Amino acid sequence: MLGFKRSIKRSLIGILVIAMIWVMPVMGVPRVISEVQVLSDHSAGIKLIWSDEVTNTPIVITSWRFTDSRTLEVYYKLENKEGQNWDERQISHPTYTFPMKVYVLHETTGQLEMPDIATGQKSYEAIMNLYHRGIINGYPDGTFKPLNPVTRAEFSKMLLMTAGYNVDTTLPSHFSDVGQDHWSKSFVMTLAARGIIEGKGNQIFDPQGHITMGQLLTILSRTFRTYETNMPYPYSLSNHWSNTYFLDVVNQGLIQPQDTYYYPYTPERKATREDCAVLLSRVLEQLHDVTK
Numbered sequence: 001m002l003g004f005k006r007s008i009k010r011s012l013i014g015i016l017v018i019a020m021i022w023v024m025p026v027m028g029v030p031r032v033i034s035e036v037q038v039l040s041d042h043s044a045g046i047k048l049i050w051s052d053e054v055t056n057t058p059i060v061i062t063s064w065r066f067t068d069s070r071t072l073e074v075y076y077k078l079e080n081k082e083g084q085n086w087d088e089r090q091i092s093h094p095t096y097t098f099p100m101k102v103y104v105l106h107e108t109t110g111q112l113e114m115p116d117i118a119t120g121q122k123s124y125e126a127i128m129n130l131y132h133r134g135i136i137n138g139y140p141d142g143t144f145k146p147l148n149p150v151t152r153a154e155f156s157k158m159l160l161m162t163a164g165y166n167v168d169t170t171l172p173s174h175f176s177d178v179g180q181d182h183w184s185k186s187f188v189m190t191l192a193a194r195g196i197i198e199g200k201g202n203q204i205f206d207p208q209g210h211i212t213m214g215q216l217l218t219i220l221s222r223t224f225r226t227y228e229t230n231m232p233y234p235y236s237l238s239n240h241w242s243n244t245y246f247l248d249v250v251n252q253g254l255i256q257p258q259d260t261y262y263y264p265y266t267p268e269r270k271a272t273r274e275d276c277a278v279l280l281s282r283v284l285e286q287l288h289d290v291t292k
Helices: 124-132 152-163 185-193 213-223 243-251 273-284
Strands: 032-040 043-050 059-068 071-078 087-092 101-106 224-226 288-291
Touching: 032 101, 043 059, 043 071, 059 087, 071 087, 101 124, 124 273, 152 185, 152 213, 152 273, 213 224, 213 243, 213 273, 213 288
Parallel strands: 071 101
Antiparallel strands: 032 043, 043 087, 059 071, 224 288
């Protein structure tokens, strides 16, 4: 199980959502992603950057629009001349409230389509929100594979990127199964050094083991604190060590009655890519605190 310690940093505005890449399971081609800084209830700073931090092709934001009260689309073009490989704007709306979902679209290409994620599917907007923030990738064949399970190493990186922690590449590994050359070493050890994750004992982290819903919800409960409260759970639960964390996440509104994992609660079920996208997108769509 992954273990955590809580230390909450309060901040109602100026919440910085650092959008970086979570490689699931392969590195995609460089693409334009967003960094979002909430400035007030009705404004945010939107910065477009390259996902690989190496590509130098200039980016220019050309327009944006609010498709509804919860979704902002930012359009851009690429220049064939010298310029900066990023662009930013302060975007506001008189009535719509930040944070919200942010999609990044090329002005001529339009919306990304994944053939195995229908636009009417409940998880579509959450998946697109994390994709356009650079937190998740699709597969080389253009699919997302929403039902694929997520490993403990993958979710460690996903959590780190969503929370916005700086990655410490200098930390040595004290897990025997996370070597210095393991792709997740810096992400796992950054979280371990902060007291956010623990191994399974005997210096074992089990990076390739699939994370369960009980472990996932424990992470969310101990890492994020949202401002949604008082959503009691109406059903009884079978005895499980993660029940307290499950009830806390329900109370915060991160798990909702329409979710398949709302009832019955099955803590030993493997968490899927779709589960991770939906739950973390809900965190990013509302004001929240992050552990130090």
